[in-house]
Amino acid sequence: MPSPEPSAPALDRPEQVVTVLGLVAASRLSAFDWLAADALHAPRTPARVAVARLASGQLGAYDALSRSAQEHGGDLTAAAAPYLGLLDGIGHRTRSGDWWERVVRTVVAGGMVRDLARTVGEHLPEPVRGVVVDALAGQGLTGLVAAEVAQATAEDPALAARLALWGRRVAGEALGAVQPVLDVVESAGAADLGALAAPAVGTISAGHARRMERLGLAA
Amino acid sequence: MPSPEPSAPALDRPEQVVTVLGLVAASRLSAFDWLAADALHAPRTPARVAVARLASGQLGAYDALSRSAQEHGGDLTAAAAPYLGLLDGIGHRTRSGDWWERVVRTVVAGGMVRDLARTVGEHLPEPVRGVVVDALAGQGLTGLVAAEVAQATAEDPALAARLALWGRRVAGEALGAVQPVLDVVESAGAADLGALAAPAVGTISAGHARRMERLGLAA
Numbered sequence: 001m002p003s004p005e006p007s008a009p010a011l012d013r014p015e016q017v018v019t020v021l022g023l024v025a026a027s028r029l030s031a032f033d034w035l036a037a038d039a040l041h042a043p044r045t046p047a048r049v050a051v052a053r054l055a056s057g058q059l060g061a062y063d064a065l066s067r068s069a070q071e072h073g074g075d076l077t078a079a080a081a082p083y084l085g086l087l088d089g090i091g092h093r094t095r096s097g098d099w100w101e102r103v104v105r106t107v108v109a110g111g112m113v114r115d116l117a118r119t120v121g122e123h124l125p126e127p128v129r130g131v132v133v134d135a136l137a138g139q140g141l142t143g144l145v146a147a148e149v150a151q152a153t154a155e156d157p158a159l160a161a162r163l164a165l166w167g168r169r170v171a172g173e174a175l176g177a178v179q180p181v182l183d184v185v186e187s188a189g190a191a192d193l194g195a196l197a198a199p200a201v202g203t204i205s206a207g208h209a210r211r212m213e214r215l216g217l218a219a
Numbered sequence: 220m221p222s223p224e225p226s227a228p229a230l231d232r233p234e235q236v237v238t239v240l241g242l243v244a245a246s247r248l249s250a251f252d253w254l255a256a257d258a259l260h261a262p263r264t265p266a267r268v269a270v271a272r273l274a275s276g277q278l279g280a281y282d283a284l285s286r287s288a289q290e291h292g293g294d295l296t297a298a299a300a301p302y303l304g305l306l307d308g309i310g311h312r313t314r315s316g317d318w319w320e321r322v323v324r325t326v327v328a329g330g331m332v333r334d335l336a337r338t339v340g341e342h343l344p345e346p347v348r349g350v351v352v353d354a355l356a357g358q359g360l361t362g363l364v365a366a367e368v369a370q371a372t373a374e375d376p377a378l379a380a381r382l383a384l385w386g387r388r389v390a391g392e393a394l395g396a397v398q399p400v401l402d403v404v405e406s407a408g409a410a411d412l413g414a415l416a417a418p419a420v421g422t423i424s425a426g427h428a429r430r431m432e433r434l435g436l437a438a
Contacts, residue, residue, distance in 0.1 A: 029268065032271050033258070036255035036258070036259065037255075039255070040252060040256065045299070055275070056274070056279065062272055
């Protein structure tokens, strides 16, 4: 079935639906990983608890995603695996032992990965589109981190400069995964997604700028 | 109010209820930590996903516990902090880079900590007792790990011997935390819990033996 218009390819064949569900699941699994590792390194108990709870929330929709994949003849974990490898790569290239760099990484890269999954998921038919929207609903990490970062950078202007630079580096790593992720979607049965790449990068970049602004950091 | 009988101290004053809720929350937070770290080190994607999902489930009752603590005039995270320190100590003394030792540690120590929290929580009045029972409901880790361990040890008898020894060592570390945990419960406003220590150790040891049997390891 041809797309109704070049900028909105419909992803409605079962193998297309399953691979997009795999992308969404992988985005939640990598968010879980990053947040869980952040929680393990939190400097104080309240932050540890808050971030652990955010990590826990990432997989709350896994059952619903898994059920949707089964209804379309697929296995969610198998569909997620190739995307997980790419997203793990972002994680490995943006490791840091510093708490502030850690949480800024998770806000910046996690936000961009979520926006990418959202952008692709918008082309799914209902009702699976709704399942994906629910699975990708934000849980307040940016707000939580923004409050802590604002307080810390107010007391330490050099930290603000360092985190702004770090945020740009993380954004570069996450942007670099957009085309490889879209390539996996295509190779797993999707139509030509070439028309999706440019708007996806636009949406992701705009979301990144908004998040950096909320963190009080120069994008 | 005096306890109805020595073996069943009633923990019904607000400060007693809050500290027991803190113990329960700390037990879920340490389970989250151990499972999340296990997931990050899982050798294959299906195990990674399964363990990450178990980790996520540990904090599903945090809101209900937090609400109960507030209703009794306390703050859950503050109440959990002293217990977390003790449970973190078990974790630090039972670290391993080996996947099998990792998951056996989490089954063994996590199970014992859960049994300890259950034993103390049984002395709470309703309805908070029900909140605690729900928060401590098992999520199938032992069954998941047992299947994997059984397959691995069938192919490698030396592994079974090593894991049995490791399980005993982990059990020793976890048992060593029972009295310090009961001391914190007491110091935070509970009545004399001396009568609780012996039955608690009995319950915990019996649960440990059952779990080792399910894992197919000599206790």
